[in-house]
Amino acid sequence: MSIIVGAGTRVLVQGITGNVGSFHTEAMLRYGTNIVAGVTPGKGGQEVLGVSVYDTVAEAVKKHNANASVIYVPPRFAAAAITEAIDAGLKTLVVITDLVPQKDAIEFVAKANRNGVTMVGPNCPGIINPSNRVHMGVMPAHVFRPGGTGMISRSGTLTYEIASLISRAGLGQSTCLGLGGDTIIGLDFIRVLEMMENDEETEAVVLIGEIGGNLEEKAAEYIGKKKYPKPVVAYIAGRTAPPEKRMGHAGAIISGTAGTAKSKIDAFLANGVPVAEKPSDIPRLLLETQPDKPGRH
Amino acid sequence: MKLFEFEAKDILHKYGITTPMGKVVSSPAEAEAAAAEIGAPVALKSQVLVSGRGKSGGILFANGPAEAKEIATRLFGSTIKGLPVNNILVEQKIDLIEEYYASLTIDRQAKKYAVMASTSGGVDIEEIARTAPEKISRHHVDPGTGFSQDTALELAARLPDIDREDAIRLGNILHTLYGIAMDCDAELVEINPLAKTETEELVACDARVIIDDNALFRHPEFADSLYIRLEASPAEVEARKQGLAYVDLDGDIGIIGNGAGLVMATLDVVHLFGGKPANFLDTGGGVGPEVVRKGLTVIMSKPQVKAILVNILGGVTRCDLVAQGIVEALNESTARKPIVVRMIGTKEEEGIRILKEAGIESYSNMEDAIKEVVRI
Numbered sequence: 001m002s003i004i005v006g007a008g009t010r011v012l013v014q015g016i017t018g019n020v021g022s023f024h025t026e027a028m029l030r031y032g033t034n035i036v037a038g039v040t041p042g043k044g045g046q047e048v049l050g051v052s053v054y055d056t057v058a059e060a061v062k063k064h065n066a067n068a069s070v071i072y073v074p075p076r077f078a079a080a081a082i083t084e085a086i087d088a089g090l091k092t093l094v095v096i097t098d099l100v101p102q103k104d105a106i107e108f109v110a111k112a113n114r115n116g117v118t119m120v121g122p123n124c125p126g127i128i129n130p131s132n133r134v135h136m137g138v139m140p141a142h143v144f145r146p147g148g149t150g151m152i153s154r155s156g157t158l159t160y161e162i163a164s165l166i167s168r169a170g171l172g173q174s175t176c177l178g179l180g181g182d183t184i185i186g187l188d189f190i191r192v193l194e195m196m197e198n199d200e201e202t203e204a205v206v207l208i209g210e211i212g213g214n215l216e217e218k219a220a221e222y223i224g225k226k227k228y229p230k231p232v233v234a235y236i237a238g239r240t241a242p243p244e245k246r247m248g249h250a251g252a253i254i255s256g257t258a259g260t261a262k263s264k265i266d267a268f269l270a271n272g273v274p275v276a277e278k279p280s281d282i283p284r285l286l287l288e289t290q291p292d293k294p295g296r297h
Numbered sequence: 298m299k300l301f302e303f304e305a306k307d308i309l310h311k312y313g314i315t316t317p318m319g320k321v322v323s324s325p326a327e328a329e330a331a332a333a334e335i336g337a338p339v340a341l342k343s344q345v346l347v348s349g350r351g352k353s354g355g356i357l358f359a360n361g362p363a364e365a366k367e368i369a370t371r372l373f374g375s376t377i378k379g380l381p382v383n384n385i386l387v388e389q390k391i392d393l394i395e396e397y398y399a400s401l402t403i404d405r406q407a408k409k410y411a412v413m414a415s416t417s418g419g420v421d422i423e424e425i426a427r428t429a430p431e432k433i434s435r436h437h438v439d440p441g442t443g444f445s446q447d448t449a450l451e452l453a454a455r456l457p458d459i460d461r462e463d464a465i466r467l468g469n470i471l472h473t474l475y476g477i478a479m480d481c482d483a484e485l486v487e488i489n490p491l492a493k494t495e496t497e498e499l500v501a502c503d504a505r506v507i508i509d510d511n512a513l514f515r516h517p518e519f520a521d522s523l524y525i526r527l528e529a530s531p532a533e534v535e536a537r538k539q540g541l542a543y544v545d546l547d548g549d550i551g552i553i554g555n556g557a558g559l560v561m562a563t564l565d566v567v568h569l570f571g572g573k574p575a576n577f578l579d580t581g582g583g584v585g586p587e588v589v590r591k592g593l594t595v596i597m598s599k600p601q602v603k604a605i606l607v608n609i610l611g612g613v614t615r616c617d618l619v620a621q622g623i624v625e626a627l628n629e630s631t632a633r634k635p636i637v638v639r640m641i642g643t644k645e646e647e648g649i650r651i652l653k654e655a656g657i658e659s660y661s662n663m664e665d666a667i668k669e670v671v672r673i
Contacts, residue, residue, distance in 0.1 A: 101515075102512070103479070140612035140642055156557075157556025157612065158558030164641075184408050210557075238564075240568045240574070241561060245577075246542075248579035280664055
């Protein structure tokens with residue numbers, strides 16, 4: 001078992017003919033992801049790496065029974081692509097596209113929620129489930145290995161950094177997903193924590209947060225109130241970030257007194273969640289919270 | 298993208314909201330002429346993109362054209378919170394009897410637009426929320442249905458001690474703000490204070506508009522604006538021109554990496570090991586040598602930088618291309634500074650080889666590299 005994606009995931013790639021889309025399609029195929037079709041309006045009938053390309057999502061879904069879509073289209077077409085995927089009945093969307101206008105994001109995230117669609121992103125590195133070799137996104141798959149650590153993150157490369165530390169410590173990942181670096185995103189830590197609670201593959205969870213917003217504080221409160229049954233370890237990037245500056249991600253900004261690393265760290269500690277001071281502390285904390293785990297650390 | 302006050306007011310005016318009679322000037326002579334045209338007394342408002350202009354002496358009043366000229370001369374030669382005054386808005390001074398507040402923002406937690414109104418304007422909304430929360434009326438717009446005129450009127454009418462006529466005027470303004478946000482892709486439209494005058498009118502005395510940077514592609518009217526928007530340091534302006542995510546900091550270790558989270562974590566660990574970063578620089582993913590070269594050049598041009606740390610975890614980004622960029626930047630530079638590189642991932646061996654040929658060692662562990670750069 002796994003969350004959001006798994007053995008039965010039949011992937012559609014929207015934007016498959018573009019540079020970014022075809023590059024990552026190759027990597028996902030190499031990893032073992034079951035990519036059944038691609039879509040680029042106006043390019044129907046073509047093939048990319050042996051994958052058939054269609055003009056519309058509806059057509060591709062009908063012909064190939066796709067049940068999830070990963071979206072690489074440029075920002076100005078993202079809203080239309082997502083709307084099309086939702087209207088075609090897909091319930092799992094992974095939106096890689098960054099720099100999406102916030103007005104569009106507000107509309108398509110609401111539409112996804114109304115239609116019971118799980119949306120990872122936008123502006124995210126995707127999702128990976130090593131045990132079933134499913135990857136939808138842009139992650140370097142080689143840093144992951146099957147294991148029991150669920151990873152939920154707001155960033156990309158930092159996630160790979162931490163994943164590779166976890167892999168090297170002899171622990172692997174159940175599912176790792178990036179929520180997305182934008183201000184308006186489909187999922188939050190709590191929704192994914194709920195899924196990971198019921199996921200047999202997940203034995204412990206690592207939350208990788210950063211400055212901006214209050215998703216981490218809410219997750220901390222949820223974990224404390226609910227007495228979350230699996231061990232959770234957190235890391236927060238941006239302890240030393242200056243206020244009112246956007247640190248790369250659209251969502252990574254301290255506004256007034258809100259969104260500081262301290263507020264997030266304090267919330268986790270108050271709710272019994274250990275917080276790593278630096279990335280290399282995470283495997284050690286994971287092993288401490290799971291004393292019966294044979295680790296290499 | 299933050300708009301200047303006069304640009305924000307132009308938009309409000311276009312949408313039928315009353316703004317004070319005014320004119321943007323760029324010389325004392327123009328200020329004098331504007332004051333003569335508008336009639337005394339006038340307000341002279343420095344057009345700089347920082348909050349708290351008033352308290353920093355950026356807003357002054359004149360009783361006639363001569364005084365306006367004299368004040369403008371002073372303002373043009375000054376800086377407000379470090380930013381030079383290039384334009385002044387000369388405006389009719391409004392006699393107000395009440396100060397209201399009206400705004401539309403994006404509430405990221407709710408994932409919705411939030412419309413807010415208050416009868417206690419003139420101060421920051423955060424301060425109203427602290428001192429008189431009962432005087433704020435708020436509504437989250439359902440993205441499925443939008444924000445109707447009726448909802449806007451109800452929202453205004455919910456405010457305590459507002460009379461019917463004012464509630465209708467305020468409600469109409471709130472509804473207009475929503476229209477502006479939709480049409481212009483604004484992430485903030487704020488009128489504060491929204492002044493009630495002797496003639497029972499509501500006038501937008503000060504206004505702020507921020508346009509969503511991600512939507513600028515569909516708004517050439519803002520994207521192609523010729524006004525120079527100084528709200529950043531020279532290095533930040535230069536880095537932004539090069540398309541880099543860059544923030545100036547006050548330490549002496551230059552930092553460049555790929556990925557916002559990774560670079561933030563790098564800054565934190567540098568601090569933890571006793572160093573002080575001079576900047577934040579995220580190259581983004583999948584970049585070529587050119588971006589790395591430009592980024593390093595920006596960092597090396599900062600005189601206070603003593604050493605540089607490059608932290609690359611290659612996924613979409615190729616280590617060989619990054620290594621090429623590093624070597625090019627160092628070869629071009631006249632002020633060569635010590636550089637520590639950590640590089641793993643895609644095309645790692647190739648990247649390490651390129652660096653080695655240029656006499657640069659590369660680390661595979663991020664924290665080892667940080668310890669080394671702090672030691673230098």
